[in-house]
Amino acid sequence: MSAVIEEHHDDHDHKPTGIGRWLFSTNHKDIGTMYLWFSFTMLFIGGSLALVIRAELFQPGLQFVDPELFNQLTTLHGLIMVFGVIMPGFVGLANWMIPLMIGAPDMALPRMNNWSFWLLPAAFGLLLSSLVMSLMGMGSAPNFGWTFYAPLSTTYGPASTDYFIFSVHLMGISSIMGAINIIATIINMRAPGMTYMKMPIFVWTWFITAYLLIAVMPILAGVVTMMLTDRNFGTSFFSAAGGGDPVLFQHLFWFFGHPEVYIMILPSFGIISQIIPTFSRKKIFGYSSMVYATSSIAFLSFIVWAHHMFTTGMPVATELFFMYATMLIAVPTGVKVFNWVSTMWQGSLTFETPMLFAIAFIFLFTIGGFTGLMLSIVPADFQYHDTYFVVAHFHYVLVTGALFGIFAAIYYWIPKWTGNMYDENLGKWHFWVSTISVNVLFFPMHFVGLAGMPRRIPDYNMQFTEFNQIASIGAFVFGFSQLILLYNIIKTIRGKATEKATSQVWEGAEGLEWTLPSPAPFHSFTTPPTVK
Amino acid sequence: MMNKENKRVLQNLLFVVLGMFCFGFALVPLYDVFCEYTGLNGKTGVQYVSAEQLQVDTSREIKVEFLANTNDGMPWEFKALTYSINVHPGEANRVEFVVKNTTNRDIIGRATPSVSPGLAAAYFKKTECFCFTEQLLKAGEEKIMPVVFIVDPAINKNIREITLSYTFFIQPGSEDKTASQDISSLDDVSKLAINTALTQY
Numbered sequence: 001m002s003a004v005i006e007e008h009h010d011d012h013d014h015k016p017t018g019i020g021r022w023l024f025s026t027n028h029k030d031i032g033t034m035y036l037w038f039s040f041t042m043l044f045i046g047g048s049l050a051l052v053i054r055a056e057l058f059q060p061g062l063q064f065v066d067p068e069l070f071n072q073l074t075t076l077h078g079l080i081m082v083f084g085v086i087m088p089g090f091v092g093l094a095n096w097m098i099p100l101m102i103g104a105p106d107m108a109l110p111r112m113n114n115w116s117f118w119l120l121p122a123a124f125g126l127l128l129s130s131l132v133m134s135l136m137g138m139g140s141a142p143n144f145g146w147t148f149y150a151p152l153s154t155t156y157g158p159a160s161t162d163y164f165i166f167s168v169h170l171m172g173i174s175s176i177m178g179a180i181n182i183i184a185t186i187i188n189m190r191a192p193g194m195t196y197m198k199m200p201i202f203v204w205t206w207f208i209t210a211y212l213l214i215a216v217m218p219i220l221a222g223v224v225t226m227m228l229t230d231r232n233f234g235t236s237f238f239s240a241a242g243g244g245d246p247v248l249f250q251h252l253f254w255f256f257g258h259p260e261v262y263i264m265i266l267p268s269f270g271i272i273s274q275i276i277p278t279f280s281r282k283k284i285f286g287y288s289s290m291v292y293a294t295s296s297i298a299f300l301s302f303i304v305w306a307h308h309m310f311t312t313g314m315p316v317a318t319e320l321f322f323m324y325a326t327m328l329i330a331v332p333t334g335v336k337v338f339n340w341v342s343t344m345w346q347g348s349l350t351f352e353t354p355m356l357f358a359i360a361f362i363f364l365f366t367i368g369g370f371t372g373l374m375l376s377i378v379p380a381d382f383q384y385h386d387t388y389f390v391v392a393h394f395h396y397v398l399v400t401g402a403l404f405g406i407f408a409a410i411y412y413w414i415p416k417w418t419g420n421m422y423d424e425n426l427g428k429w430h431f432w433v434s435t436i437s438v439n440v441l442f443f444p445m446h447f448v449g450l451a452g453m454p455r456r457i458p459d460y461n462m463q464f465t466e467f468n469q470i471a472s473i474g475a476f477v478f479g480f481s482q483l484i485l486l487y488n489i490i491k492t493i494r495g496k497a498t499e500k501a502t503s504q505v506w507e508g509a510e511g512l513e514w515t516l517p518s519p520a521p522f523h524s525f526t527t528p529p530t531v532k
Numbered sequence: 533m534m535n536k537e538n539k540r541v542l543q544n545l546l547f548v549v550l551g552m553f554c555f556g557f558a559l560v561p562l563y564d565v566f567c568e569y570t571g572l573n574g575k576t577g578v579q580y581v582s583a584e585q586l587q588v589d590t591s592r593e594i595k596v597e598f599l600a601n602t603n604d605g606m607p608w609e610f611k612a613l614t615y616s617i618n619v620h621p622g623e624a625n626r627v628e629f630v631v632k633n634t635t636n637r638d639i640i641g642r643a644t645p646s647v648s649p650g651l652a653a654a655y656f657k658k659t660e661c662f663c664f665t666e667q668l669l670k671a672g673e674e675k676i677m678p679v680v681f682i683v684d685p686a687i688n689k690n691i692r693e694i695t696l697s698y699t700f701f702i703q704p705g706s707e708d709k710t711a712s713q714d715i716s717s718l719d720d721v722s723k724l725a726i727n728t729a730l731t732q733y
Contacts, residue, residue: 108538176549184541218549222556237560240644241603241701248563252556315651 015522023118026110027522028095031117033417035092038120039406040486042084045128047479049077054475057468060460069134070458071143076131078146079164082264083171084124086398089406090267091116091178094206097413098182100513100520101200103191103529108184116177123170130160145456147257150238150249154230161231165224172221179213182206191512193531197291200511201284204291205270208298212259212266215302219256223249247312254305262301264398265365266294268405269336272358274511275412276340279355280347281508286339293332293339300329310381319378326376333369337362352506353427357408360435361401368396371446386456389449395442400435407434407485414492415501419519422492426484433481440474579664580657580682588622589685596683599697600629606702607635608669613676621685624659629677631700633669640668640703648695655684656694666703 015021025031053073056064065073095113099106107113130141142164144152153161186207190199199207226237236242238249277284284290306314306322314322340362349355371393375381384390407430415421444467453464460468492498501518512531516524596619598612609632619625633639643663647653658664662677669675683694 109542180542180545180549183545184538187541188535188537214545214548215552218552219556222553226557226560239701240699241642241703243642243644245563245567248560251563252559255559313650 024114026106026114028099028107028110028113029417029520029522031107031113032092032094032096034117035088035095035120036410038117039085039089039092040489042080042088042124043403043482046077046080046085047482049073049080051475051479053077054472056458057460058472059469060462060465062459065458067458068140068143071145071456072131072134072141074456075142075145075148076127079127079142080124081398082146082260083168084120086264086402086406087171087175088120090206090209090264090402091175093202093267093271093406093409093413094178094182096417097513098185098203098206099189100416100516100524101203101511102186102189102194103512103525103531104185104189105523105525105528107181108188109181112177113181116174116181119170119174119177123167123174126163126170127167130163133160147253148227149253150227150230150246154227154238157227157231162228165228165231168224169221172217172224175213176217179210179217182210183214186210191525191528191531197288198531200270201273201287201290201294202267202270205266205273205294208294209263209266212263212298212301216256216259216263219252220260223252223256226252247309250309250312251305254308255302257308258305259298259301261394261397262297264402265405266297268361268365268402269294271405271409271412272340272361273336275354275358275408276343276362278412278506278509279350279352279358280344281349282343282347283510284339285342285345286335289335290339293335296332297329300325300332304329307376307381310378311385323376323378327373330369330373337366352411353422353424353431354408354412356428356431356435357404357411360431361404361408364396364400364404364435364439368393368398368401371396384449386454387449388445388453388455391455392442392445392449395445399442400438410485410489412506413513414489415505416513416516416518416520418493418495419501419517420492420495420498421501421505422488423498426488426491430481430484430488433484434478437474437477437481441471441478442474444468444470444474579661580659586622586682587685588620590620592621592685592689593618594621594683594687594691595693596625596681597693597695598627598629599695601697601699603699603701606641606700608633608639608641608700610698610700619683621683621687624680624682626660626678626680629662629679629698630674631667631669631677632674633672636671638668638670640666641700642666642703643698643700646697646699648697649691652687652691652694655687656696657682657684663698 016024022030022034025034052065053070056062056070095107098104127142130139133139134141139160140158141160142148142153142158144157144161148157148161148164153164186199186203226235229235230237230239230244236244238244238246240246273284273290304322304326306318307326310319310322340358344359351359371389375384375390375393411422411427448464448467448471451464453460453468503517504514505518506514512525512529513520515529595616597616598614600610600612602608602610609630611630613628613630617625617627631641645658645661645663647656658679658681660678660680662679667675667677679696681696
């Protein structure tokens with residue numbers, strides 16, 4: 001903790017300079033930083049699309065965009081947020097933090113790490129180019145929803161669907177390489193003495209997430225390959241005319257898609273499991289049950305996919321199986337929520353911004369989980385299916401779940417990344433404005449959904465107007481409040497107006513990352529630390 | 533350089549990735565087998581060859597209704613000559629459909645059957661059906677197409693009505709070929725117009 005030692009270390013901290021530092025980087029911290037900036041950029045792009053959608057839905061009738069463009073906006077909003085924001089955001093955090101948390105000098109496969117990042121700008125450049133071309137009047141961008149159900153995406157897909165397919169292939173390769181890298185790092189590069197059951201929960205959740213990615217991203221690649229050959233090479237995987245079956249598409253897609261939604265939440269569980277103990281100044285309650293609960297959730301994710309398809313005409317026995325299997329997920333998830341709350345119980349709590357976001361996560365994610373339980377009930381799902389109730393449900397788990405987890409992680413670790421404390425006041429502003437507006441945005445969607453407003457429509461019945469107006473106001477406040485975060489991050493990086501961070505940063509923080517100076521040196525743990 | 537342990541993990545995981553990619557494709561035939569075995573999606577099985585004479589259950593009567601549809605883009609006229617008949621489980625019944633190619637070009641089509649309720653599909657046996665093979669209709673040709681079916685007496689007692697629906701699809705590729713043949717005899721302006729129309733889809 002001595003400043004002299006830090007200075008001394010920095011002098012020997014050789015960094016490559018110029019653009020080459022980033023283009024050819026094999027450093028886990030630089031690649032993590034690039035992932036995080038990429039994710040943040042995509043958040044603003046995907047968010048802008050959402051604001052156009054909300055502007056259109058401010059009142060019934062068509063105001064700003066025609067229905068054709070509206071479909072393209074919802075499709076790209078979904079794809080960008082899922083594959084461009086949440087997933088790269090988590091991979092960025094994994095890159096930055098996993099080596100620091102397990103005492104490794106870098107990721108196991110640094111060159112592959114570089115490649116897996118640089119595929120992403122290519123993938124999203126391709127995807128976004130279709131929207132740019134659409135706005136310039138050249139054809140249509142993908143317009144079939146982020147779930148790209150056949151035959152909308154095969155027989156009736158616009159020409160740009162092939163761009164989309166190639167883009168998904170690239171994202172898939174990128175995710176698979178990222179996941180392999182994380183698994184290899186965790187298996188082979190833990191510091192001496194760090195057994196599996198001593199790993200921080202964030203490392204554990206990412207370990208399991210990486211296995212999920214490896215299991216299901218190839219299925220997604222297979223599905224889009226089938227779409228590609230259906231569209232261009234005369235096969236009929238999803239076309240009834242040639243003996244195929246469009247419902248098969250949904251089975252394959254959701255066999256990928258359900259584990260995918262856990263890929264987007266498990267790392268957040270990990271982040272929350274790091275933050276809650278720190279600001280409660282207690283050890284996490286029920287460490288091993290956390291690990292087992294995460295594994296159970298991962299296992300269950302493979303046997304619940306058809307709950308997305310209750311209305312496709314399944315026999316009662318199948319519906320019952322998927323209903324009960326889905327309800328079962330509430331058990332390990334409940335264990336986790338119980339453990340977080342128990343960790344806080346009788347702790348000496350302080351409410352810095354990461355802790356605020358973590359507590360909001362527990363509360364709001366549980367609301368999303370609860371509506372998920374409602375949706376799992378087959379007869380109820382027949383009413384809720386494809387309404388705004390579903391939109392409300394998955395935005396509660398993905399925005400106030402996954403995204404709030406990333407926000408919490410940024411505030412929690414940015415002092416370690418930059419060596420400067422963020423502006424706590426701005427952080428609190430960001431938290432309160434975001435948390436209030438996000439509920440103004442998504443909570444009314446439950447009501448319009450229950451009243452019967454369908455998803456993915458640019459126009460709606462007059463009776464839904466008030467709730468939609470409230471939601472749109474919430475959307476604009478939530479969207480612009482993210483500029484506070486952007487400003488705070490830039491201010492922290494510049495570090496002129498903020499105080500310096502100590503290596504410990506947070507009083508109650510435990511773990512190897514806090515034994516390093518802040519900012520974490522370019523090369524860390526060149527000699528492995530010993531974990532007792 | 534990559535060390536040995538990392539290489540091993542990389543190899544194993546790439547193997548898993550490859551396996552899962554193939555598994556995705558293996559799910560396609562598995563899905564068909566599963567549906568055929570359970571009759572879950574209302575798909576009827578392949579041609580039924582009776583190993584033994586089924587016992588005709590004259591105590592029960594089931595109403596079988598017929599639907600004939602053509603899919604989007606299929607220019608044929610397709611009708612059921614019988615809209616519904618009452619059958620006893622176990623007896624063979626013959627019904628006829630009529631299909632006419634109203635265009636001036638040859639078209640290959642394929643009919644896809646669907647049985648509702650889905651659970652009846654496994655008990656709906658067809659010994660003869662035009663849906664087993666592709667059908668070629670020459671320009672202007674009209675054909676009577678028969679179906680011979682037996683309802684298995686083992687069918688659930690609660691099922692009193694079955695609907696058999698056929699949808700004729702244009703065989704992918706067959707329309708393109710005929711379309712391009714047609715184009716070759718046209719002038720350049722019309723060709724351009726047709727190509728533009730085709731590329732819209």
